[in-house]
Amino acid sequence: MGRRLGSFIFFFLVFFINATCCRGKSQQQFPKKQVPFFIFGDSFLDAGNNNYINTSTLDQANFWPYGLTYFKFPTGRFSDGRLLSDFIAKRAKLPLIPPFLQPGFRQYYHGVNFASSGAGALAETFRGFVIDLKTQLSNYYKVASWFRHTLGNDEGEATISRAVHLFSIGSNDYMSPFLTNPTILNNYNDSTYVGMVIGNLTTVIKEIYRGGGRKFAFINVPELGCVPGMRIIKSDNNGSCLEDATRLATLHNKALSKVLFELEKRLEGFKYSLFDFNSNLRQRMQHPSKYGFKEGETACCGSGQYRGVFSCGGKRRVKEFQLCKNPKEYVFWDSYHLTERTYRQFADQMWGGTSNPDDVGPYNMKNLFQIH
Ligand SMILES: *[C@@H]1O[C@H](CO)[C@@H](O)[C@H](O)[C@H]1NC(C)=O
Ligand SMILES: *[C@@H]1O[C@H](CO)[C@@H](O)[C@H](O)[C@H]1NC(C)=O
Ligand SMILES: *[C@@H]1O[C@H](CO)[C@@H](O)[C@H](O)[C@H]1NC(C)=O
Ligand SMILES: *[C@@H]1O[C@H](CO)[C@@H](O)[C@H](O)[C@H]1NC(C)=O
Numbered sequence: 516m517g518r519r520l521g522s523f524i525f526f527f528l529v530f531f532i533n534a535t536c537c538r539g540k541s542q543q544q545f546p547k548k549q550v551p552f553f554i555f556g557d558s559f560l561d562a563g564n565n566n567y568i569n570t571s572t573l574d575q576a577n578f579w580p581y582g583l584t585y586f587k588f589p590t591g592r593f594s595d596g597r598l599l600s601d602f603i604a605k606r607a608k609l610p611l612i613p614p615f616l617q618p619g620f621r622q623y624y625h626g627v628n629f630a631s632s633g634a635g636a637l638a639e640t641f642r643g644f645v646i647d648l649k650t651q652l653s654n655y656y657k658v659a660s661w662f663r664h665t666l667g668n669d670e671g672e673a674t675i676s677r678a679v680h681l682f683s684i685g686s687n688d689y690m691s692p693f694l695t696n697p698t699i700l701n702n703y704n705d706s707t708y709v710g711m712v713i714g715n716l717t718t719v720i721k722e723i724y725r726g727g728g729r730k731f732a733f734i735n736v737p738e739l740g741c742v743p744g745m746r747i748i749k750s751d752n753n754g755s756c757l758e759d760a761t762r763l764a765t766l767h768n769k770a771l772s773k774v775l776f777e778l779e780k781r782l783e784g785f786k787y788s789l790f791d792f793n794s795n796l797r798q799r800m801q802h803p804s805k806y807g808f809k810e811g812e813t814a815c816c817g818s819g820q821y822r823g824v825f826s827c828g829g830k831r832r833v834k835e836f837q838l839c840k841n842p843k844e845y846v847f848w849d850s851y852h853l854t855e856r857t858y859r860q861f862a863d864q865m866w867g868g869t870s871n872p873d874d875v876g877p878y879n880m881k882n883l884f885q886i887h
Contacts, residue, residue, distance in 0.1 A: 556682050575591065627658050705766055732787065738761050790875045808843075
């Protein structure tokens, strides 16, 4: 009798301890030392957020032939296949990072993609059609609080401090005036305009840092005047690069290197990786065959000179378009965006490259994921 009661109590205790210990803390499901990957910015990184907002097809890529090479269906990525961030995730042994707005997506362990095609650091950039950087930041706050809630404050914060935050931002701030209303730029000189873009980006970086984020990665902006879609804007210049846009891009890239260098000095524990997207793209545009491409300047998909008319897929203003046979031979996929093959090469440099000759530093992405 006593023994049976004893074993009953013992059984009950074991049951009770099992049931109460560790409740709500998902140690079992959650790999220790997880390094989440948070992605911010524009169409170079958007994995499909714009599929779920009220926007126009100018900012969407959820129709054929987008996605044709790898996914075999349009995911919303502006490419024939995967993006830079998809390859980085793969190298970090993470699955594809889903878009924040994807219905039903609630398990943020591996990270979240907040990027939105057309977005800029300035709220004015394509306003009403995109999720601007500040709104991406408020979505990030929701996810950061999910981490603290799900893992407990300490482990949640430790996880955020291990997380890598990748940004691609600025291109749309500099291109949108030329594509919508160039007189916007009459109100500013180049350095004040670039100062606003960098200022707004810096605010977001500091906010993430204040919330415990420590690891950041950036790509700079390409020579914007020379992308196919920008070359054809001025009908009288016969396809040469649009110098006004390139000048802004050059200033931006200088200012970005400088501000990151300063932030690293001022913010304890702030670590970053900056990839020279600009010079890597220019190399491939000028010497495509050196990198295994056949065509460096004309896009695979689009119409007109350089296929600079943004008509890939035929769902925008211009309905007819040409599609190349083999996207692997092209650096540019459409009038503004790159092929999966180009992104893969860039991701390889960002992941394992060194400051010379691959132009990534002070950390590469591999270091950034691995340091704690
Ligand atoms: C979407 O945007 C269009 C034009 O900007 C507007 O007319 C429409 O009401 C919006 N739809 C929703 C559901 O917000
Ligand atoms: C740009 O404008 C700002 C303020 O309006 C001024 O301080 C600065 O000197 C100007 N820079 C150039 C290069 O003109
Ligand atoms: C951010 O951008 C706005 C324009 O959208 C500008 O008025 C403001 O000065 C910028 N902020 C910083 C810190 O540069
Ligand atoms: C325009 O550019 C093409 C190719 O770059 C060149 O062959 C042609 O001579 C140029 N035309 C003029 C008027 O400059």
